[in-house]
Amino acid sequence: MGRYIGSVCRLCRREGAQLFLKGDRCFKDKCAIKRRNYAPGQHGRRRIKLQGYGLQLREKQKVKRIYGVLESQFRIYFRKAAAARGVTGENLLSMLERRLDNVVYRLGFAASRSQARQFVNHGHFKVNGRKVDIASFQVRKDDVIELRENSRKNAVIQGNLDTAEGRGIPRWLSLDAAQFRGTVTALPTREDIVMPIQENLIVELYSK
Secondary structure: OOOOOOOHHHHHHHHOOOOOOOHHHHHOOOOHHHHOOOOOOOOOOOOOOOOOHHHHHHHHHHHHHHHOOOHHHHHHHHHHHHHOOOOHHHHHHHHHHOEHHHHHHHHOOOOOHHHHHHHHHOOOEEEOOEEOOOOOOEOOOOOEEEEOHHHOOOHHHHHHHHOHHHHOOOOOEEEEHHHOEEEEOOOOOHHHOOOOOOHHHHHHHHOO
């Protein structure tokens, strides 16, 4: 599967918002948005007022980049969200939040979603006692996500867990850091997603 391998700081600058793609660096003064809060490239300093389609496209690109999803997979998520009961935009965000790589990140095992994706792909985690190495795996309520025994001495993961509580754990997840285990206590709702996302713009874009 293809993936973006360029500078992730450029993505934050392009969207004009912190997408928290670089781990701890995003919370320091070295953050690209704090140092150069304008779009990358020769004409990045020019102010362009977006309207209509431009706003919708930028919102879709921002959400894709937050969760590290490429266009084809994002379209699949949208079709499933539109077919499910409830509000399409909220269904879409809930599905993205329930990706295993995002859950690993939100529990604090990883400093960023890209790092979480790497940990999952390398088989470091189990879901309900079974190894899962698919980053897009959808967790459900009462699922237990656990770090495998052989991975518990990983210094990077241990360091991430030591600062997990400070970064905050969503209310729909619970973490037992001593047991290297997290539980999905409920399904995420719109109120649980604190990133500045206007999902209605994405729905309007794909509904044309």
